[in-house]
Amino acid sequence: MNLSTRLRALGQAAQKAAPVLATLTTVDKNHALLLIASELIHATKELLSANLQDLAQATHHGVAPAMIDRLRLSQESIEAMAESVRVAAGLPDPVGRVLTSWTREDGLEFQKISIPIGVIGIIYESRPNVTSDAAILSLKAGNATILRGGSEAFHSNQAIAACLERALLKAGLPAAAIQLVQTTDREAVRILCEMDEYIDCMIPRGGKGLIQMVKTHARMPVIKHDDGICAAFVDASADLTMAEKILLNAKCQRPSACNAIETVLLDEHVAPAFLDRVGKALLEAGVTLYLDAASMKILPQRLKKSFPSQLQEAREEDFRREFLALSVAIKVVSSLEEAITHIASHGSHHSDLIITENKHHAEKFLHAVDSAAVYWNASTRFTDGGEFGFGAEIGISTNKLHARGPMGLEELTTYKYLIRGEGQTRR
Amino acid sequence: MNLSTRLRALGQAAQKAAPVLATLTTVDKNHALLLIASELIHATKELLSANLQDLAQATHHGVAPAMIDRLRLSQESIEAMAESVRVAAGLPDPVGRVLTSWTREDGLEFQKISIPIGVIGIIYESRPNVTSDAAILSLKAGNATILRGGSEAFHSNQAIAACLERALLKAGLPAAAIQLVQTTDREAVRILCEMDEYIDCMIPRGGKGLIQMVKTHARMPVIKHDDGICAAFVDASADLTMAEKILLNAKCQRPSACNAIETVLLDEHVAPAFLDRVGKALLEAGVTLYLDAASMKILPQRLKKSFPSQLQEAREEDFRREFLALSVAIKVVSSLEEAITHIASHGSHHSDLIITENKHHAEKFLHAVDSAAVYWNASTRFTDGGEFGFGAEIGISTNKLHARGPMGLEELTTYKYLIRGEGQTRR
Numbered sequence: 001m002n003l004s005t006r007l008r009a010l011g012q013a014a015q016k017a018a019p020v021l022a023t024l025t026t027v028d029k030n031h032a033l034l035l036i037a038s039e040l041i042h043a044t045k046e047l048l049s050a051n052l053q054d055l056a057q058a059t060h061h062g063v064a065p066a067m068i069d070r071l072r073l074s075q076e077s078i079e080a081m082a083e084s085v086r087v088a089a090g091l092p093d094p095v096g097r098v099l100t101s102w103t104r105e106d107g108l109e110f111q112k113i114s115i116p117i118g119v120i121g122i123i124y125e126s127r128p129n130v131t132s133d134a135a136i137l138s139l140k141a142g143n144a145t146i147l148r149g150g151s152e153a154f155h156s157n158q159a160i161a162a163c164l165e166r167a168l169l170k171a172g173l174p175a176a177a178i179q180l181v182q183t184t185d186r187e188a189v190r191i192l193c194e195m196d197e198y199i200d201c202m203i204p205r206g207g208k209g210l211i212q213m214v215k216t217h218a219r220m221p222v223i224k225h226d227d228g229i230c231a232a233f234v235d236a237s238a239d240l241t242m243a244e245k246i247l248l249n250a251k252c253q254r255p256s257a258c259n260a261i262e263t264v265l266l267d268e269h270v271a272p273a274f275l276d277r278v279g280k281a282l283l284e285a286g287v288t289l290y291l292d293a294a295s296m297k298i299l300p301q302r303l304k305k306s307f308p309s310q311l312q313e314a315r316e317e318d319f320r321r322e323f324l325a326l327s328v329a330i331k332v333v334s335s336l337e338e339a340i341t342h343i344a345s346h347g348s349h350h351s352d353l354i355i356t357e358n359k360h361h362a363e364k365f366l367h368a369v370d371s372a373a374v375y376w377n378a379s380t381r382f383t384d385g386g387e388f389g390f391g392a393e394i395g396i397s398t399n400k401l402h403a404r405g406p407m408g409l410e411e412l413t414t415y416k417y418l419i420r421g422e423g424q425t426r427r
Numbered sequence: 428m429n430l431s432t433r434l435r436a437l438g439q440a441a442q443k444a445a446p447v448l449a450t451l452t453t454v455d456k457n458h459a460l461l462l463i464a465s466e467l468i469h470a471t472k473e474l475l476s477a478n479l480q481d482l483a484q485a486t487h488h489g490v491a492p493a494m495i496d497r498l499r500l501s502q503e504s505i506e507a508m509a510e511s512v513r514v515a516a517g518l519p520d521p522v523g524r525v526l527t528s529w530t531r532e533d534g535l536e537f538q539k540i541s542i543p544i545g546v547i548g549i550i551y552e553s554r555p556n557v558t559s560d561a562a563i564l565s566l567k568a569g570n571a572t573i574l575r576g577g578s579e580a581f582h583s584n585q586a587i588a589a590c591l592e593r594a595l596l597k598a599g600l601p602a603a604a605i606q607l608v609q610t611t612d613r614e615a616v617r618i619l620c621e622m623d624e625y626i627d628c629m630i631p632r633g634g635k636g637l638i639q640m641v642k643t644h645a646r647m648p649v650i651k652h653d654d655g656i657c658a659a660f661v662d663a664s665a666d667l668t669m670a671e672k673i674l675l676n677a678k679c680q681r682p683s684a685c686n687a688i689e690t691v692l693l694d695e696h697v698a699p700a701f702l703d704r705v706g707k708a709l710l711e712a713g714v715t716l717y718l719d720a721a722s723m724k725i726l727p728q729r730l731k732k733s734f735p736s737q738l739q740e741a742r743e744e745d746f747r748r749e750f751l752a753l754s755v756a757i758k759v760v761s762s763l764e765e766a767i768t769h770i771a772s773h774g775s776h777h778s779d780l781i782i783t784e785n786k787h788h789a790e791k792f793l794h795a796v797d798s799a800a801v802y803w804n805a806s807t808r809f810t811d812g813g814e815f816g817f818g819a820e821i822g823i824s825t826n827k828l829h830a831r832g833p834m835g836l837e838e839l840t841t842y843k844y845l846i847r848g849e850g851q852t853r854r
Binding site: 022023102104108110115117196200201216219221222223239242245248249253344362366367368370371372373376377378379381382384388399400401402404405414415416417418419420421422423424426 | 450542627642669793801808816832848850
């Protein structure tokens with residue numbers, strides 16, 4: 001059987017499972033989730049040994065240590081995976097909510113209710129825990145899921161998927177509720193993208209290459225999870241104590257996160273005081289500053305002498321970079337408007353921030369910046385399903401439609417209208 | 428300048444106009460809309476003469492009379508176009524609604540607000556009034572619009588677009604708020620589909636070929652408006668007086684509409700009585716019946732004798748047909764479950780209907796059928812933005828994500844989160 005035929009069989013099975021999953025009770029779904037959590041814990045040994053195979057292969061291929069770290073499973077990370085499943089079981093069921101309802105004058109009753117999307121394809125890279133995390137949220141929302149993980153985590157993903165399958169069978173749910181594509185062939189991604197007769201929505205999570213490939217080939221709606229080029233604008237009236245606290249958090253707490261700050265725009269009036277104080281704090285925290293000509297000129301000589309290896313001249317392209325590291329690009333701007341324009345043309349519409357004591361500037365920024373989350377005087381690191389209070393997240397959508405920003409259980413549903421009548425006809 | 432360069436210039440201009448449109452006041456938008464209405468009325472002569480060119484060309488090319496009818500403008504249709512614009516001016520502004528809001532324990536305030544999508548591409552066929560109807564709804568929702576009409580309405584569309592442009596300039600709005608692609612080259616559609624750096628969302632309205640082309644090539648989200656293969660299931664306990672009334676309305680009122688019924692599924696217990704009575708009524712209304720073997724066998728001899736030219740043997744593919752005409756495919760099923768399964772595998776997830784006095788059957792059908800609108804004892808013809816109470820519609824979405832079913836002003840917006848703090852950082 002060739003790859004295309006095999007993948008289409010997966011699609012057909014998922015499509016067949018979808019209506020069964022859509023009508024499951026909350027109790028049934030939660031029961032299955034708790035069984036999944038047990039299976040993961042019971043299979044700790046198998047999971048670790050499968051993971052060792054992936055780690056050995058990655059080391060053999062000279063994969064970067066940071067990547068190997070993301071690939072690694074441990075007893076703790078397996079327990080965390082199981083705990084995520086239990087948390088999902090405890091969350092409210094997103095299916096069957098009455099979103100709105102109304103009655104026409106002729107008595108026709110309209111009800112808009114939330115329903116599962118149907119079949120969701122998830123294409124991801126690296127971290128094997130996504131196999132479980134993504135699949136269980138999708139299941140809780142009543143969807144069938146087809147997973148395509150990265151080749152570097154092939155054995156780990158297979159071992160996790162085997163746990164899920166065992167639990168589904170024990171729970172009496174269709175095994176096709178969660179299916180893992182069992183190949184490392186990249187062609188599989190292209191074929192899945194063309195299966196719009198089976199897959200209702202594709203969620204790619206990963207690097208630019210993967211996202212671009214899915215966007216180009218997909219015939220179904222795509223909810224992409226890609227880069228965060230997040231900017232902070234420090235306004236003339238900013239409280240620098242607050243700016244220091246927020247920026248250290250937003251840049252240094254987890255530099256590899258998509259909601260970390262990559263660009264700092266400085267109002268020209270605040271630039272000298274900012275660089276003297278917050279610039280110093282960032283340098284002391286180990287951050288490399290990519291400075292535009294104006295900010296390089298302003299930077300105090302003593303800092304230039306103390307941190308020579310952490311100072312770089314910023315090129316234009318550094319303001320479109322997702323450093324994913326302890327680096328930040330800094331630019332002096334002459335006004336709030338220039339900051340807004342810079343963010344529109346250089347940012348990725350993910351999370352952006354204004355630090356100011358000027359309420360009018362804050363409101364102007366909040367409304368003018370077209371990003372999923374726009375902040376006033378708070379860290380962009382809050383862009384996260386857990387921090388938003390969603391209980392769990394499948395990721396941070398960089399789409400503008402359907403789901404924008406943190407994507408939780410509700411965003412894994414869609415809606416339909418139920419209309420109840422007594423023989424009404426249209427005039 | 429080649430086609431790609433010209434289209435990209437359009438995209439750039441739209442992208443530049445989008446933030447201006449996003450921050451317009453409701454008063455400004457409504458003022459512009461009322462100017463558009465006036466321009467359309469003042470330009471009646473020019474519009475009619477441009478339309479005559481299209482009609483002459485269509486006649487010369489032997490286009491079908493039904494198509495020519497859809498292409499034709501008249502003083503009345505121009506007045507109706509202007510009236511639609513005035514209605515849009517009177518509707519509530521869909522931008523800036525607070526969709527939800529909450530405050531965290533640490534005082535961080537979250538607000539989810541509606542905002543315009545940005546730049547919307549609309550690719551459509553035939554009816555020139557879509558040029559105005561679609562563009563003005565998109566404008567009211569604060570979006571920039573790029574229109575690509577069918578070549579058969581080329582001159583009419585240009586004349587309407589010229590009215591819109593004059594009104595935008597008078598209103599002091601960017602001319603790029605509404606732009607018409609000035610070419611009949613089909614290649615333009617493919618190029619637009621690849622312009623995801625400028626166009627946030629593509630809305631294709633038209634035949635299967637057009638939808639397929641957009642789905643295949645588009646790199647941005649697509650909200651498609653395609654076929655309605657709507658089914659009515661007549662349950663064993665159906666009230667046949669009601670069934671007759673509803674089906675005559677749903678099939679005959681406007682057979683060319685996507686919300687007209689194309690398939691009738693009959694519970695085997697009701698089939699004889701139904702065919703005797705409602706079958707007769709449909710035949711008398713001029714409807715051609717495509718009957719499966721079981722229903723052909725049951726159909727009373729007298730009807731076979733009286734309406735020989737309106738009876739056909741149904742082939743399997745007739746149950747996947749959008750007749751768009753006074754024809755309907757009829758099939759006998761043994762249960763509610765068989766009806767639900769038939770609709771899942773043959774329908775287009777648009778609008779489906781159960782006629783029954785059995786509340787349990789009704790609720791099972793309402794919840795199990797995965798269509799944008801699911802009806803109990805009412806005509807599917809109600810699937811329409813106006814009938815839903817949306818005030819206006821850009822069409823009926825057959826997407827599952829973002830907008831499903833009638834798509835009004837609210838569906839032309841998306842959202843973002845505004846987060847207001849006092850220096851909060853993430854733990």
